[in-house]
Amino acid sequence: MRKIAIIGGGLAGFHAAFSLQQAGDYEVTVYTNRTAEQLRNGRMLSMAAPFRWVLERESSLGINFWEDVDARAEGFDMHIKDPGGSGKDLFRLTGRFPDGLYALGVDYRLKFSTWMDEWERRGGKLVVRDIAVTDLEEIAAASDLTLVVTGRGPLSQIFDKDEERSTHHLPPLPSAAIFLVGPRVASHQPWDDVPFSPLRFDILPGVGDVFSWPFYTAAGVCRGFAFQSTVPGGPFDAGRDRKTAAAYLEFAREATEKLIPDNAFLYEDAVIPDEGAWLYGPTEPMVRCPVKQLDNGAWVWGMGDAAMIQDPYAGQSGNNAVRMTDRYVRHILERGDAAYDPDWMQSVWDEHWDQYGQFAFRFCTLLQDAPNKALMSIQMAATRDPAIAQAFVGWFGYPPSAWPYIEDEQAAKRFIADHATPAPAMGAAV
Ligand SMILES: Cc1cc2nc3c(=O)[nH]c(=O)nc-3n(C[C@H](O)[C@H](O)[C@H](O)COP(=O)(O)OP(=O)(O)OC[C@H]3O[C@@H](n4cnc5c(N)ncnc54)[C@H](O)[C@@H]3O)c2cc1C
Structure with a gap:
């Protein structure tokens, strides 16, 4: 052997x-x-929130013990916020994953x-x-x-x-994450205007980003919030000074109320499942x-x-x-x-x-750098057309499928044309 x-x-x-x-x-x-x-x-x-392919591998090995838990993320809801700090959306891109794709995070x-x-x-x-x-x-x-x-x-x-x-070539960015439980954070559809369970992404130019998605933990279904700061020592880089989960929750609540007010309701009745349910550290x-x-x-x-x-x-x-x-x-x-x-x-x-x-x-x-023209054109088209948004978010499940569209402007035009919602036929009822 x-x-x-x-x-x-x-x-x-x-x-x-x-x-x-x-x-x-x-x-x-x-x-x-x-x-x-x-x-x-x-x-x-x-x-991590592994996608379906990984989870199916786990099922085939008999180690996916969480197949049936109600913590799947079924698509993306991305908000690019006003750089002026008003908390308002500059753009929004919402797309359900295509072809039954989903992600499921387990603590x-x-x-x-x-x-x-x-x-x-x-x-x-x-x-x-x-x-x-x-x-x-x-x-x-x-x-x-x-x-x-x-x-x-x-x-x-x-x-x-x-x-x-x-x-x-970006410098290592500090990230921090926390799990929260509570009726709002753990609900299948926390946002009334998103008709599925989303990975929610808020991008604040010049500050950082927050992404959150459902997780399954020993305490049941919760939501994980990951804060990433693009500016060391900036408004989202509070992890280094906070020494306990409770102190980190206080930061997360305050930063959200100030910079992402449309997410503040999530924190109203949210609690930390246990003292270890948070992390902080840079990624290079x-x-x-x-x-x-x-x-x-x-x-x-x-x-x-x-x-x-x-x-x-x-x-x-x-x-x-x-x-x-x-x-x-x-x-x-x-x-x-x-x-x-x-x-x-x-x-x-x-x-x-x-x-x-x-x-x-x-x-x-x-995605993290200032987007090139090809990617920008697809993202802008996706903010207007849910069918393009769905095709775009599908890339996350298998990144090689983003090529050549993500870097080539002509290919990006084809991608948009191929995935756009067909215009209603002339004379058809609308
Ligand atoms: C905030 C955050 C969010 C993330 N979100 C996502 C996501 O949404 N999707 C995604 O795909 N990925 C995500 N990741 C990354 C993902 O968690 C990792 O890529 C993944 O866990 C890597 O697997 P691994 O087996 O290489 O390492 P790990 O899963 O980290 O396992 C390493 C293991 O090695 C052990 N170990 C370390 N040193 C030693 C040693 N000297 N001797 C013995 N044992 C040792 C550790 O205890 C650990 O058990 C995220 C990471 C972070 C920090």
Whole structure:
């Protein structure tokens, strides 16, 4: 049996572990740095709203324990606010996802602790230890393959930055997030004028953005609010001074009342489900070189956020991490008894980059930067025509589908024409 070590029991690490276990012939050990108990009772470190493709992978592995919870996000409701600070919308783009697409966020503390228990219940080997580089050398020397899937943790920094592929040029932006429960925040349709459960996005030029979406936590359905500041120390960068969830909630409530008054009603009866239900930290988007030889000569392979990290802005990092994992696992299975050598690791990583990763990365960069003419024309058309809005929001489920339209003006014109609501026929009743 081939020995595979997985360092990091998070989203991508457990997708890989359960997939390899399901395939059979592998002795897989997951190393992670917190017990299930510590995870359940601890602080949030990250979060995500995976799209349907990821959730269907989880169902096929028998680890989607939250299939039936009423916390799906069914589309986008984006508001670009007046830069003058009046709180009014400059533009608004509302679109239900096409083709049955949806996203469903489960509190990682609940998700990963449940997966840890399930992994052990299925006979998987789990070691709870914070792995340092010296431990990694030992583990890699004793394993046929070692996957480093430590997310934003410091161990991921063993992989050098790939300067050529890291085309994101904005400085690292501080983000903070909080979960809130209450009758309004947890309702399926909190806004009367949006006829579905939306991912709500408020963009405040020169300040930052807030996105919120339904989540399932140990306390039931709640709403997660992520604040991102485009100005360090600006009105949305309050996370560094707030030391408790209650203090952060106070900031979120005040900032919302002042800058996004149409969301203030959500906070009227909202409470924090527990003291750990918030996070703060900057994200530095980058692509790394995920094939690395350690000092003792052993090779390790980075996966998920350890290989490539994106800004939370476009909600793509976790989705990309699982697409990458799926590809790595398929190649591991196809590899049979052949050696897991560095050329093979590099070719699998390059394949992911060429076919998916580069699109996910550029998608986020293009949306976050001042939009180019092609993207701007599509977004403006989408503010006027719900059919175009629906086609546009569908890109979030599979970013490669945004090409060539997102960068090419002629292609953008075609996209608009192809997706526009047909004009009523002459003489037809309106
Ligand atoms: C505010 C915010 C909002 C986000 N929103 C979205 C979204 O909407 N959609 C989306 O797709 N993505 C989103 N993301 C990103 C998403 O959460 C990550 O991309 C995803 O979790 C990456 O999976 P991973 O397995 O690589 O890392 P993680 O899921 O972070 O797992 C890493 C694991 O490794 C463990 N670990 C770390 N260091 C060590 C060590 N030294 N030894 C042992 N174990 C270790 C950690 O405890 C953790 O369990 C968001 C992130 C943030 C911060």
